Amino acid sequence: MPLQRSGPPAVVVGIGLTGLGMVRSLRDRRNPVSMRITAVDSDLGQPTAYTRLCAKLHCPDVDGEGLVDCLIELGRCRSERPVLLLSQDLAVLTVARHQHTLSSFYRFSVPTPEVTNLLMDKSRFGEYATSNGFNVPRTFAINSAADLAPALDGLRFPCVLKPVYRNSAWSERGYPKGFVSATAAELRAAYERVSDVQDSFVAQEWIPGNDSEIYFCLAYFDERSRPVATFTGRKLRQWPLDAGNTSLAEASGIPIIKQETVRLFESLQFRGLGSVEFKRDPRSGEFKIMEPTVGRVNLQSETATANGVNLAWIAYAHLAGLESGPSRLRPRGAIWVNEFTDLQSGMARVRRGDLSLGNWVRSYRRPRYYAWFSWKDPLPALVMGSRMAVKAVARAVASMFRRTPRPDSFGTQVAPKLSTPTLGPQR
Numbered sequence: 001m002p003l004q005r006s007g008p009p010a011v012v013v014g015i016g017l018t019g020l021g022m023v024r025s026l027r028d029r030r031n032p033v034s035m036r037i038t039a040v041d042s043d044l045g046q047p048t049a050y051t052r053l054c055a056k057l058h059c060p061d062v063d064g065e066g067l068v069d070c071l072i073e074l075g076r077c078r079s080e081r082p083v084l085l086l087s088q089d090l091a092v093l094t095v096a097r098h099q100h101t102l103s104s105f106y107r108f109s110v111p112t113p114e115v116t117n118l119l120m121d122k123s124r125f126g127e128y129a130t131s132n133g134f135n136v137p138r139t140f141a142i143n144s145a146a147d148l149a150p151a152l153d154g155l156r157f158p159c160v161l162k163p164v165y166r167n168s169a170w171s172e173r174g175y176p177k178g179f180v181s182a183t184a185a186e187l188r189a190a191y192e193r194v195s196d197v198q199d200s201f202v203a204q205e206w207i208p209g210n211d212s213e214i215y216f217c218l219a220y221f222d223e224r225s226r227p228v229a230t231f232t233g234r235k236l237r238q239w240p241l242d243a244g245n246t247s248l249a250e251a252s253g254i255p256i257i258k259q260e261t262v263r264l265f266e267s268l269q270f271r272g273l274g275s276v277e278f279k280r281d282p283r284s285g286e287f288k289i290m291e292p293t294v295g296r297v298n299l300q301s302e303t304a305t306a307n308g309v310n311l312a313w314i315a316y317a318h319l320a321g322l323e324s325g326p327s328r329l330r331p332r333g334a335i336w337v338n339e340f341t342d343l344q345s346g347m348a349r350v351r352r353g354d355l356s357l358g359n360w361v362r363s364y365r366r367p368r369y370y371a372w373f374s375w376k377d378p379l380p381a382l383v384m385g386s387r388m389a390v391k392a393v394a395r396a397v398a399s400m401f402r403r404t405p406r407p408d409s410f411g412t413q414v415a416p417k418l419s420t421p422t423l424g425p426q427r
Contacts, residue, residue, distance in 0.1 A: 004378040007033040008080045008320050011106065013095075014087035015039035015056065015066065016171075017338075017371060020048040020380060021302045022087055023313035026311045027053045028305060035320055038082075040070060042168075047384035051377050063090040063168045068098045074322045075105025083319045084108035085273075085297075085312065089165055092116060092295035094393040107319040109223065109272035118268070118295045122164050129289060134264060137205035138291045145195070148188060151203045160243055161190045162291075164200035173197065176241040180206060207288055210354065211345075213280045215252055215287065216381055217261035218273075218297070218304050220315045225269045228325075229314045230259045236363065237349065239341035246300040247342035250335045250362065264292070266301045273297055273315055300339075300373075303336035306369035334367040340384060372380035 010026055014021050023037055037054035044064040049056055059070035069113040072208060073342040084106035086092050096116040102108070110116065118124050124137035130342065140151035142161070163170055175194065194201075207213075214235040220228045234252035240242040244300060247355040275298050278287040297312055304311050316322035345364075349355035373381035 004386075005033055007035045007316070007322055008107070009036040009078055009082040010085060010316055011071070011074060011082045011085060012037060012039045012054065012085050013041075013052075013062065013071075013091040015041045015044075015049050015051070016046065016087065018297060018299045018301070019047055019087035020391060021164075021299070021305075021371065022053060022085060022297050024374060024377065025297075025302060025305045025310050026316060028310055028313060031310070031313050031319070033320075035083075035316070038074065039069070042072070047372075047387065048380045050245070050379040050383045052379065053377050063088070063094075065094065067094050068102065069090060069098055071102060072105055075102075076155075076303045078105075079255045081105060081107050085315060086110070087296050089120060089294075089296070093120065093165070096295065104264055109125050109315070109319060111268070111270050111272060115270060116270050116294055119270075119274075119292045121198075121200075122162060122167060126204075127203070129264075132168065132267060134260065135286055137207055139202050139204045142191065142201040142203050142205060143199060145191065145255055146204075148191060149157050152187070155203055155205060157184070157187075159187060159203050160189060160206050160348050161205060162196070162202050165198070167198060168187050168198050170194075175246045176240045178204075178398070180243050184224075201409050207279045207281050207290075209280060209282045211241065212236050213282065214238070214290070215254060215257045215278045216249075216275055216298070216300070217257045217278075218275045218301055218309075218311055219261060219265065220273050220318065220320065221265055221271050223271050225266050225271055227262055227265075229309055229311060231259070231307070231309040231311065233300065233303045233307075235300070236335070237342055237345040239338075239345040241345060241348055241352075244345075245338075245341070246298075246336075247305040247338045248335060249300045250366075251303065251333060254287075260287070260289070261302075261385040264289070272390060273311065275301075288396045290385065300336055302369055302371065303334075306334035306336055306367070334369055336366070336369045336371065337364070339381075340369040340372060340388065 013024055019039060026037055032291045037059055039054045040057045040059045042059055044056050044058050059067055061115045092110060096110045118128060123141035126136055129136040140154060142151060160178040160180050160181055179190040179375045181190050215230045217230055219230045222228050232252050233249050235246050236248040236250060238246045258279055272295050275293040277290045279290050280287050301311055350357055372384055
């Protein structure tokens, strides 16, 4: 569809892989309006920052209060209030706290600070969900080593240790979303391993089942907490295995996923972008809420774009006062692929016996939407691929001169069994 006119500028906070997906969705050729996009981040050397689809602005403190000053300075330079869209949790918290000040410079929609904090704090959210009739795994707050004892008394193993918020240090160390522990000793070891990075964690009952038992609903709600658009999908694979980030996803039409997402967000008078992740418990067949995402798109949000529901564009158009047009699922069933991490996930599953080589190949025989590579924007994938190749060569050369085997280290890309915490880079 040809571009008809220009809309107000857009500012995207965070140009990691999630932010890149948002920029590409805003630039989708099917959108009837073009806009100038500026991405704000503290790391403009990361591969995703090589995108040609937006301008980039360096903000030294994108995870903290310095973001507000950067946004105000940028907003003052614009003759028209830009639409502000977010791709990182800590940016959502900052914008929610300062939304009154920032509203003079930007058009945006995030929940109130109270709702934002409730949904992002995994411990508080677990309490709210349980008391309001939502199905969630049993969850315990871990704010110090002393909190491990009551958690061990109330949990059944295996369990997963997750940070309440994932900060930049967590991402820089290449930590996964959570650390799966099969015993009390492993839980203690996992806590000791990461307690210097963040202060607040939750220990949550682990729901068994493959990665393909994980479902999600992506949504955008208006100021009256009415769903403007929703999309339900399913993970097929993730990396690291069992407690990682999505590497392959597809559309899914299970009604209860959307119903429970809308019920949850309406109960909190939620507004803006958000999503809820579920996992089907094979023991009971129930779908349990694993975690919500607040005020931003998800890593796998381009699954929706690939299937005709462009949530980034819908949010932009709604905030800009434009007609977004109808959102219709495309019948072809496109998949979203993180080509680098899904290669690792697929190989690990084949080695573990969870996936045959034939089924791995067949899983790609559908229209594909890649997280990294795009013909109109190839540099992020090329830079990422070249850096991975250099690291692989360096490791190979180093191993030639190593006389004794090196023990496993953080960042190992071999996915262990369920009882061993896994690590993998993802921002």
